Amino acid sequence: MLKRIATDLLDIVYDEQGDADGWPVVLLHGFPYDIHAYEDIAPRLASRGARVITPFLRGYGPTRFLSAATPRSGQQAALAADLLALLDALRIERAVLGGYDWGGRAACIVAALYPSRARGLVSVNGYNIQDIATAMRPASPEKEHRMWYQYYLHGERGRAGLTENRRAFCRLLWSLWSPSWRFGDDTYARSAAAFDNPDFVDVVVHSYRHRFGLVDGDPRFDDMERRLSAMPPITVPAITLEGDADGVTPPGGRQADRKHFTGRHENRLVPNAGHNLPQEAPEAFAAAVLDIDAWAD
Structure with a gap:
């Protein structure tokens, strides 16, 4: 059921499933996706006693800024602050946090900087906190070409292209990032809205x-952001997932980042899954959340 709640900056619209007294889980989508990524996961978790909260991130769906004066920031700290504000507004002291892409970044940040708010973490592609200080160091050509869309958006031509062709642009990313996922027009249209x-x-x-x-x-x-520049460790129980067909971050692409998980941690390779792993492999993602809930007891 879609609900809405106001924080200091946003009117956040979110889906809620399960018993209001169940163990809280917050699931966060990435770019360019939406809450439909979890449509096959939320009922599975709710049937196991969870209260599942799946919000539209800032800039997506019916979520809105409360003031025209608020900067339309998409920086990593803004996403994490939105997650904290949502937990506060819903009076959730601690929750299992799960996400991928932008949503995985928000979940990782809260787990790292505010571990008292996270019972545990499920993160696709591992440690998603950005090391902005080193962002201008070139990577290998094989890695660089995967980031073409980011470089495109650095210029005003890219902004115009996203504005005019947002549905075609984002559908191209879906196809490139999940080459083994045969999604249909209806599936894409629901999220593209x-x-x-x-x-x-x-x-x-x-x-x-x-x-x-x-x-x-x-x-x-x-x-x-200053605190994130230290690349803080994640001490809460964590399961990281990698799709073996991920067109953005191939398996093992962030293996060096595993040192940042200093609590109980397990990395799992998910076959036939691309970048939108929760929607492509809901069984694997739901199983990870349930395992984290068991670890945290």
């Missing part, structure tokens, strides 16, 4: 410029 949010383009462009140090962030998040 979320990209019609009036702030979508601004939030997305800011995200891909800020992570390379090309634009300033929202000053209200300066302290959190």
Whole structure:
């Protein structure tokens, strides 16, 4: 059931399933996706006693900024602050946090900086906190070509292209990033409606410029960004997932980042799954959340 709640900056729309007194789980989508990524996962978790919260991130779907004066920031600290504000608004002291892409980044940040709010973590592609200080160091050509869309959005031609062709652009990314997933027109259309949010383009462009140090962030998040620059460890129980057909981050692409998980941690390779792993392999993602719940007891 879709619900809405106000935080200091946003009117957040979220899906809630399960008993209101169940163990809380917050599941966060990535770019360019939406809450439908978890449509086969939330009922599985709810049937096992969970209270499942799946919000539309800032700039997606019916979630809206409360003030026109608020910067349309897509920086990593903004996403994490939104997650904390949502937990506070819902009066959830601690939750299992799960996500991928942008949502996985928000979940990792909260787990790292505010471990008292996270019973555990499920993160696709591992440790998703951005090391902005080193972002301008070139990677291997094989890795660089996968980030073409980020470089495209660094210029105003890219902003115009996303504005004019957002559905075609994002569908191309779906296809490139999940080459083994045969999604249909209806599946894509349900999620693509979320990209019609009036702030979508601004939030997305800011995200891909800020992570390379090309634009300033929202000053209200300066302290959190400073703390993130230390690449803090994640001490809570964590399961990381990798799809073996991920077109953005191939398996093992972030193996060096595993040192940041200093609590109980397990990495799992999921066959025939691409970047949108929760929607492509819901059984594997749900199993990881249930295992984290068991570990945290």
